[in-house]
Amino acid sequence: MTQTVFVAMSSGTLRIVQILLLCACGAFAASDVDWWESATLYQIYPRSFMDSDGDGVGDLNGITSRLPFLKEIGVTATWLSPIYESPMADMGYDIINFTKIEPLFGTMEDFDAMVAKAHELGLKIILDFVPNHSSDECEWFQKSIRREDGYDDFYIWDDGKIDPQTGERVPPSNWNSEFNGPAWTWNEQRQQYYFHWFLSKQPDFNLRSPMVHQHLIEIMKFWLERGVDAFRIDAVPHFFEKRFDNGTYPDEPPSGMTNDTNSNRYYDHIYTKDQPENPTILYEWREFLDEYQRQHGGDTRAMVAEAYASVNILSDYINNGTHVGTQLPMNFNFVFLRNTASARMVQLLADNWMNVMWTKHKVANWVVGNHDNSRPATRIGEQRADMMTIIAHAMPGTSVTYYGDEIGMTDYDAECTWASCDFRDPERTPMQWDSTTNAGFSKGNSTWLPVNSNYKTLNVQRQRGIARSTLNIYKAMTALKKTIAFKSFKEEGGFSYEALSEQVFQIIRTAPNIEEYRVLANFGGQMEYLDGLTNKTMEYVVLNSYSPHRYGDKVDLSKRIYLMPYEAVVLRWVA
Ligand code: GLC
Numbered sequence: 001m002t003q004t005v006f007v008a009m010s011s012g013t014l015r016i017v018q019i020l021l022l023c024a025c026g027a028f029a030a031s032d033v034d035w036w037e038s039a040t041l042y043q044i045y046p047r048s049f050m051d052s053d054g055d056g057v058g059d060l061n062g063i064t065s066r067l068p069f070l071k072e073i074g075v076t077a078t079w080l081s082p083i084y085e086s087p088m089a090d091m092g093y094d095i096i097n098f099t100k101i102e103p104l105f106g107t108m109e110d111f112d113a114m115v116a117k118a119h120e121l122g123l124k125i126i127l128d129f130v131p132n133h134s135s136d137e138c139e140w141f142q143k144s145i146r147r148e149d150g151y152d153d154f155y156i157w158d159d160g161k162i163d164p165q166t167g168e169r170v171p172p173s174n175w176n177s178e179f180n181g182p183a184w185t186w187n188e189q190r191q192q193y194y195f196h197w198f199l200s201k202q203p204d205f206n207l208r209s210p211m212v213h214q215h216l217i218e219i220m221k222f223w224l225e226r227g228v229d230a231f232r233i234d235a236v237p238h239f240f241e242k243r244f245d246n247g248t249y250p251d252e253p254p255s256g257m258t259n260d261t262n263s264n265r266y267y268d269h270i271y272t273k274d275q276p277e278n279p280t281i282l283y284e285w286r287e288f289l290d291e292y293q294r295q296h297g298g299d300t301r302a303m304v305a306e307a308y309a310s311v312n313i314l315s316d317y318i319n320n321g322t323h324v325g326t327q328l329p330m331n332f333n334f335v336f337l338r339n340t341a342s343a344r345m346v347q348l349l350a351d352n353w354m355n356v357m358w359t360k361h362k363v364a365n366w367v368v369g370n371h372d373n374s375r376p377a378t379r380i381g382e383q384r385a386d387m388m389t390i391i392a393h394a395m396p397g398t399s400v401t402y403y404g405d406e407i408g409m410t411d412y413d414a415e416c417t418w419a420s421c422d423f424r425d426p427e428r429t430p431m432q433w434d435s436t437t438n439a440g441f442s443k444g445n446s447t448w449l450p451v452n453s454n455y456k457t458l459n460v461q462r463q464r465g466i467a468r469s470t471l472n473i474y475k476a477m478t479a480l481k482k483t484i485a486f487k488s489f490k491e492e493g494g495f496s497y498e499a500l501s502e503q504v505f506q507i508i509r510t511a512p513n514i515e516e517y518r519v520l521a522n523f524g525g526q527m528e529y530l531d532g533l534t535n536k537t538m539e540y541v542v543l544n545s546y547s548p549h550r551y552g553d554k555v556d557l558s559k560r561i562y563l564m565p566y567e568a569v570v571l572r573w574v575a
């Protein structure tokens, strides 16, 4: 039917009619895409984003002042690493009070003002939620030490064992913590060991205690009532540890990966990671969040989950057939890319996710960097940073960008002279806004981490004025995410991706008969030739600095075309 109608029409009219028809038939589900399914997610590390009061540490008012920047670059939702009261042993991931703003970051009024401003700009605010552990300075831990009513088993306590040889007391199991060294620490006052997967200043909650569940739900409720849109759930693989019915904890077998018995990697974490109970808490929270939405209206209150785990495990986080949990377990596959990255490797990593997560749940997200890993410009190479921005945004689903990666910030390995050095400091240096003192991050005399010495040439202000800067490529890609073709990813034939050769990666995004985009990216240092990709003539709409072409140039893809070393482009075809 449609064929005959269209023959007599001009192509412009044709396009409008097609859109109308598609909408009318319900073939177009672009509007069915929920906000978290195709978001441009941006991670803010509050200590390092913007300092408003000159103490050298970023804060909430600083973030608020920069929200228009997020809007400018096309971000739709931002997640903040922890902003709660903390002694900062793990830079805020060690929380004293889960419903109090850390004074370094500001006040509850500042927080409310930030949320209000974000919402005014149409940005979602996602808070980091750390349900696996607290600070040892948390009142709950202190109560637990004193075995106060209800708090006795709020954390994981154990007497340990008596070594038959020496007669000495030893920890209940051989478990090592993520940051190396024993995961059990003796508490003098309570005369027992407590378990901590992370630092000894981060005791793990006993998630088998209903009282803990109650407290955690109350924390979520507290922030929802202040307008928070979603949560990023920290450390999900570590919620539960194996515990036998007789109350003992089994030793883990050596992994064979290192001889250092103190190292976390010394053991194969069959009892401290990915226990079958882990997703059950996500299911509980999902029920709570859905119910909250039913009662209060508004958009989906989503959960993003942090889990370095296999896709089969992550799949159960979303839906195990009987229960639904988190909407968005983070996909860290691209975080494993190094400067050996190739198109084939990207395809393998993408397939690993898509074959399970897309096939089963139709969800995808692409994290390229975060506060725990070397920055992409350093890890994957500066010549491939823009290419990765293009790919992460052109793949279907949600893109996740760590602050500063939108301008290609690099790791800064300054000699550590400050009080508490962390192996992850290089990727946590202050945001580089402009070429003024402290890169425009702070008016103070010094900053909590040194500003990267490259800030005079690598900063937001400068990149605004450069046509093919990392920032402008990022902006172009976030804009493309809003097109019909990019929004049609849940439609049959809405996207495809493929390594065309060892080094050339291709992504196609299609709204059939309306428009099509094609990404071509050369990961290698050699020129690459491509023959007869399609019979379409397409237009260059995004180009990285390795491309010899110009915006608006046309290319006939039925002929042989070439890609320069590290060239990455987006081409467009319009019906
Ligand atoms: C998560 C955070 C990391 C933190 C850890 C402990 O992995 O991303 O920064 O150290 O949890 O809370």
Ligand code: MG
Pocket: 051, 052, 053, 054, 055, 056, 057, 058, 059, 104
């Ligand atoms: Mg400050």
